[in-house]
Amino acid sequence: MHELSVTESILTLALENAKKANASKVTGINLVIGQLSSIVDDSIQFYWDTISEGTICLGAKLNFNRIPALLKCQNCQNEFSIGQELAPCPVCGSYRSSILHGEEFYLDSIEIEKDQEDSK
Amino acid sequence: MSAIRVPVVEKILSANDHMANENRSLLDQNNVFSINIMASPGAGKTSFILQTIKHLSNDLKIGVIEGDTAPVTIDADKIIKAGMPAVQINTGGDCHLEAVMLSDGIKQLPLNDIDVMIVENVGNLICPAAWTLGTHISLLVASVPEGDDKPYKYPNIYRGLNVLIINKIDLMPYVEYNMDYFRKGVEMLNPGLITFPLSCRTGEGVDAWIDWLKVQVKQYRQGK
Numbered sequence: 158m159h160e161l162s163v164t165e166s167i168l169t170l171a172l173e174n175a176k177k178a179n180a181s182k183v184t185g186i187n188l189v190i191g192q193l194s195s196i197v198d199d200s201i202q203f204y205w206d207t208i209s210e211g212t213i214c215l216g217a218k219l220n221f222n223r224i225p226a227l228l229k230c231q232n233c234q235n236e237f238s239i240g241q242e243l244a245p246c247p248v249c250g251s252y253r254s255s256i257l258h259g260e261e262f263y264l265d266s267i268e269i270e271k272d273q274e275d276s277k
Numbered sequence: 278m279s280a281i282r283v284p285v286v287e288k289i290l291s292a293n294d295h296m297a298n299e300n301r302s303l304l305d306q307n308n309v310f311s312i313n314i315m316a317s318p319g320a321g322k323t324s325f326i327l328q329t330i331k332h333l334s335n336d337l338k339i340g341v342i343e344g345d346t347a348p349v350t351i352d353a354d355k356i357i358k359a360g361m362p363a364v365q366i367n368t369g370g371d372c373h374l375e376a377v378m379l380s381d382g383i384k385q386l387p388l389n390d391i392d393v394m395i396v397e398n399v400g401n402l403i404c405p406a407a408w409t410l411g412t413h414i415s416l417l418v419a420s421v422p423e424g425d426d427k428p429y430k431y432p433n434i435y436r437g438l439n440v441l442i443i444n445k446i447d448l449m450p451y452v453e454y455n456m457d458y459f460r461k462g463v464e465m466l467n468p469g470l471i472t473f474p475l476s477c478r479t480g481e482g483v484d485a486w487i488d489w490l491k492v493q494v495k496q497y498r499q500g501k
Contacts, residue, residue, distance in 0.1 A: 159371075159373060159403070159404040159407060159408075162371070162373075162375070163289060166290055166293070170285065170287055174283055174285050174287075175283070178283045180281075184280060188289070193436075194407075194433075195403055195433055231468060242429065243429055243432060243462060243465045243466065244465075245465065252461060252464040252468070253464065253468035254465065254468070255468075256436075262290070263286060263287060263289055264285045264288075265285060265286055266284045266285050267282075268280060268281070268282055268283075269280070269281050269282075269283055270279065270281070271279060271281065
């Protein structure tokens with residue numbers, strides 16, 4: 158389990174960007190996580206509630222945009238998705254494929270509020 | 278109050294990646310080729326490192342960084358006994374090494390006196406896969422008694438590898454292990470991955486790995 162380290166990294170990034178934008182409060186965290194990333198959403202939310210205490214990120218809603226895996230067969234160039242299990246190309250049966258989508262792991266954007274006086 | 282969306286679009290582990298790049302620069306400045314060794318607990322990481330030292334010590338000087346979750350120096354002691362410098366990093370319970378921890382360890386090694394730096398990551402097939410360290414190659418020591426289904430159960434660690442070791446092949450006659458099934462899983466995750474089946478206990482297959490490693494180190498130096 159490495160969700161604590163991941164959550165700390167998300168908080169650091171969010172606080173950095175909130176500061177740059179002169180935010181008074183962060184209300185939303187929009188994450189993009191590929192299907193192939195081994196991350197448990199509930200764990201991140203659990204740690205988030207604990208470690209964001211005392212920061213302007215406390216109470217921010219974590220939104221997970223999960224990207225399904227998309228593979229491309231290196232033999233016949235067919236593009237195909239996979240479920241939970243590894244699978245060969247459904248068209249030609251080749252085991253050689255490369256990943257087009259599914260490894261995403263980034264902070265897309267944050268939702269912030271500014272005090273009216275600050276934004277003048 | 279006004280709600281505003283601020284675009285960020287930055288990798289979550291970008292701070293770690295940045296530190297990994299710094300580690301790589303420091304290693305390159307000192308001409309040190311580096312390997313991140315990952316495996317589950319008990320696969321034979323330390324035995325593999327000791328075998329590598331034994332076969333390479335006439336040609337190359339190796340420094341080792343040992344990552345462990347507990348404050349023990351069992352592995353580092355073995356390396357030092359084998360005549361090579363070793364640094365022990367205690368992750369304080371964390372399940373993997375991060376680039377910043379490695380950075381501290383690298384600085385404790387005599388970099389201008391070694392040719393190859395081996396990092397023994399924490400025994401774990403999940404977490405080390407997500408944190409790059411800045412090493413030149415990533416290596417996994419899989420072992421026969423762990424079972425042939427590991428690529429299917431821990432796909433991410435196989436995807437990022439440059440080289441795969443299958444250790445304890447001397448135990449093949451005694452355990453249920455289908456090498457073809459194992460390799461099929463690896464092929465789906467990392468097509469064409471260079472693989473060395475060997476036994477650290479009997480020494481079988483070790484020469485092929487050593488020959489490959491020597492070529493890698495040579496190419497690294499020529500490419501600089």
